[in-house]
Amino acid sequence: MEPRRIEEACIKCKDRCCARCFDDGEESIFNCLTTEELEMLVKEKRHVTFNAGETILKQNTSASHVVCIKRGLAKIIAEGDGDKKLILRLVATHSILTGGGIFIDEIRHFTVQAVTQVDCCFIDSEKIYELVSNNSQFAFELLKLNNKQNIQMLNNLVGITQKYMPGRVSDLLLYLRNEIFLCNPFDTRLSRQELADMTGMTMESFIRILKEFKTSGIISVDGTNIHILDEEALQLISRKG
Amino acid sequence: MEPRRIEEACIKCKDRCCARCFDDGEESIFNCLTTEELEMLVKEKRHVTFNAGETILKQNTSASHVVCIKRGLAKIIAEGDGDKKLILRLVATHSILTGGGIFIDEIRHFTVQAVTQVDCCFIDSEKIYELVSNNSQFAFELLKLNNKQNIQMLNNLVGITQKYMPGRVSDLLLYLRNEIFLCNPFDTRLSRQELADMTGMTMESFIRILKEFKTSGIISVDGTNIHILDEEALQLISRKG
DNA sequence: CACTTCAATTGATATTTGTCAATCATTATC
DNA sequence: GATAATGATTGACAAATATCAATTGAAGTG
Secondary structure, three states: OOHHHHHHHHHHOOOOOOOOOOEOOOOEOOOOOOHHHHHHHHOOOEEEEEOOOOEEEOOOOEOOEEEEEEEOOEEEEEEOOOOOEEEEEEEOOOEEEOOOOOOOOOEOOOEEEEOOOEEEEEEEHHHHHHHHHHOHHHHHHHHHHHHHHHHHHHHHHHHHHHOOHHHHHHHHHHHHHHHHHOOOOEEOOOOHHHHHHHHOOOHHHHHHHHHHHHHOOOEEEEOOEEEEOOHHHHHHHHHHO | OOHHHHHHHHHHOOOOOOOOOOEOOOOEOOOOOOHHHHHHHHOOOEEEEEOOOOEEEOOOOEOOEEEEEEEOEEEEEEEOOOOOEEEEEEEEOOEEEOOOOOOOOOEOOOEEEEOOOEEEEEEEHHHHHHHHHHOHHHHHHHHHHHHHHHHHHHHHHHHHHHOOHHHHHHHHHHHHHHHHHOOOOEEOOOOHHHHHHHHOOOHHHHHHHHHHHHHOOOEEEEOOEEEEOOHHHHHHHHHHO
16 A cells, blocks of 8 residues: 555645544554545545543434544543443544444444544544445454454453452553553643543542552652553552452 | 345255354344355354353454354353453354454454353354455444444443442343343343352352342342342332442 | 632541351252 | 252451542642
8 A cells, every 4th residue: 555645635635634543553444445435535524623621522422423533632431320430441643433333323322532632533424334335445444443442341341340459550550651652651641530530440549559559669650640660560460450 | 135045045054054143133144145155154164062061262262263153042251360250241042253353363352151052153254254355234234243242341341330239230130131031030040150250249249139139029039040020120220320 | 929729649437349157958979 | 868069148257449528739810
């Protein structure tokens, strides 16, 4: 696949979105599209900027569009009864968000909220259906993406169900370092409450574990900035439960 | 779609499997296949019978085959560290099992074990890939199936994370009644340990909640047989947390 | 600077859930 | 029928986690 082709299409849509938006961290799910398909997809897309804290997609609304994130960081929240929240994962630049219920009930099964300022574009779901119908490679890529999220959620479920708090906090820190920020002192931009919501525990409990880790010299923390000093220790704690 | 066509193909494969195996409780994911495709799929399939308790698929082995269940009940188990287990869901007659990691890493991410005697057939994953490539409707159906499982796991995750034990037991009982056995006094054939493993709690805790429900007159229990007497009460408890 | 505000932290305590050991019940075995 | 063996149940207790209230600390506002 010649990168030139994608670049061309990107230039067409002015803000270099879409061809890269659909990248899930590895290769672009979009590489398999023809120039015509890319153009079809990009045509009529709406580009939107959200400020930190704003809601990009709201759980239980109807899912007529797919969103791809061009720049920024967002959190995926499953809202339970009451004001209970569970942050499922973070999504960074070049992610595609189908809202969970695409292909099924056209309902969004989670809320997506901007953590930093987020640039993204909204694409009509119909176009995705069209691509699935006409381009089997694209269908395959979408299946892969879906599968990956499925496995990730499975691991999450097992972790949260079977591990004690220190193990869950370790998992979170390793996730943030290795899958989201990809560098070591990293700035989460997330409040303690939000971090706790990623582990399914209360803020107070989360803070206590964090403090233990600080005291043991495993991490150092400054505001929303976290520095992992002993990754092996975290991995050990993660495994021990 | 003329039912005759499917019937024909079923007769060809002698034991009337496959065309119906891939049904996920609603319409068959397989309805969209041509006679040739069905034949291609069914050719070289291996039909196997498992006794109750036997392992059908084992977590962490390589996933070269897809399994469809023709008859019986099986449980999907995520094995954690130690001997911790979480039963993700049950699968009944006419289900397709991709093993979790098909399309990604070709590794099975969970174990599948027979609860009753299970008749199933093993189909080479390659054939599924081939169908996805050649039949967009099939790809679409597979995406739907995947999506559905994703949403189910999401709800499970939220439930287990945010609800107290009575809520989780309620959810389990409603799941068994409305999604698996589809009748009211139902015989789970599952031990207390297994039922507990579906809720992420210990057997003793599970038994205590069950007893509370019995005492309150919400259910009656005889061995592995459960009779829901007051479904509304269960729904209320499920919502309350 | 004083004052407000809100997130972060800490401590004391209550609740939930798990662990361990004992008992009961049922079935299988001789 | 006596006797294992196994799963179900119960009780006492311990551990994990949440709740509530108070305090600290930093950032913004007048």
